[in-house]
Amino acid sequence: MFFRLCRIELGKTFRRKDLYVSLALVLLFISIYSIGFAWQSWERYFQRQKATIYNGLKYYVERIEHRPFRIEDFTNGLFFTGMAVAFSFYLLMPIVASLIGGVQLAGEAKDGTLRAVLIRPVSRTQLLLAKFGVSVVYLTVVIAIYFGVTVALGVSVFGWDRIIAFNNVFMQVGEGRGAFWIMQPDDALQRLAMVCALGGYSMLVVVSLSLFLSSIFDNPIVPIVGGIGIYFISYILGQLSEGFFEHIREYLFTTHMGFWRSLFAKEIPWHTVRTDLLWCTGYTAAFLLAAIVVFRVRDVKS
């Protein structure tokens, strides 16, 4: 029955036009970002914002590789993909994840179809798990399309070459501020694919959170906005480093969701990746369990 439910939910999800909003959202982001990327004067940007990296890179290329240095060689299609992916997993994908999870139960409750489904011999737990499973599939599809389009667009417009990985955007651990290293294109592509896979996995926390909210409310706006809101509150609290906030940071789910950045480190700190992966799994399971408990006993009056 569970797999039948998954098949039914999958059919429903991919027929819903409103869920394509999330796909349109990411494609719109890529389009606008590509225009901005093309117009950006990277030479000036690096000289002004990343002077240490710029000088270090110039020194390395000219003195050690004995090649003429041009920053454009490094700001290519893979760099474009890396920048787009990095920003997306902080800001855009949580919105997409919340949209997907939030609409699942509350959307059906608002439309009245939830009661039509639940008067059938359907287990509420299985229904909720099927909806979670379908959300995962949908998110995977969105991320895969996002990654594919970004790489294709980036490489075709901005070229294929080595890229630089620098701190605060691409790297998280084991490197000092201003540190950088040069990534070969094949390696960069592989790592970017891994970033999308693990970044997508971290988004399951947001999906399960908004699914939990969706199991409480009858209007999908509440779980969607609530999921996004809680994510950003947790993220902002995680950025505060004084006193009390220092103590709670470890327990904020957003603290553990950025582990995909470690994949840009020269030596990937797998122990950190594993630990954060477990934290994310734990949060996802906890939100799902809470959703199941609430949904099983909830009176469906809509």
Place this chain on the structure above:
Amino acid sequence: MVDALRTEGLVKRYGRRRVVDGVSLSVREGEIYGFLGPNGSGKTTTIRMVLGLIAPTAGRAELLGRDIAEWGPKSREGVGGFVETPTFYPYMSGYLNLRTFADLSGGASDEEIMEAIRLVGLLGREKDLVRTYSFGMKQRLGIAQALLPQPRLLILDEPSLGLDPHGMVEIRKVIQRLHREKGLTILFSTHLLAEVQMVCTRVGILQLGKLLFEGPIDQLIRSGRVYRLKPDRADRAREVLSGLPSVSAVGVDDGFLTFESEPDAVPDVNRALVEAGVRVFEIGPGAKTLEDVFLEMTKDAPKVL
């Protein structure tokens, strides 16, 4: 014989308010049961509890002999229906909606789906998106989805709600056809008393969450024991009737005197009138409709506008 639907002391409380208060009803296999009650009497809440949408505060319910608490979702196998207005996925065709809902209950063949569509008179429109359907078509599609896959018990909450007179007749015909051709047990709640009188074999009347009456319609109407007579001197006749201990509720209706009495006492009433010098031209049962009985039984219910 096992009841198709049975509740015992079903209670639903929201805070201090008892929306359903100890309802015990039984729907026998093969009958059409009319579930009546004014707005806010607790009909839909009772149906929601029976169909597992909301949890009872107390009491129990059985569907086709299966306790809903014990069997959980499986208690709804073999049961079809809808609560309030039927709802569908507007971005799917009527056919695909039926396929989707049937799959939730184990699936149905193409032939079964098309048969359900034929039964409700939607042949030719099954491939259209539901968002293009009229209200009446959605009601009929609601009955079609309740028929898949082959239920033994149908629970329809206000199937005629919001329909024009033509649509109401159609829905009534569909219900009668389902009962006749498929032998289904059907419970439906409604405000349309004439419809109940035409279609149902038994009724349950709910008021303020309590079941006031359950039984055959004939018994309900008979239980009124209303008679009417045409005397030559109405004032004198009224005086005589008011003095008889076996007579109550003496009144006037459309030129006739009306009164309530046990059937056995009617000849004595006639004799008393004649002995008092009143000539009786006509005496017989008063035509009390289900509507009269219903309004009388539920007259204390608060008005919900």
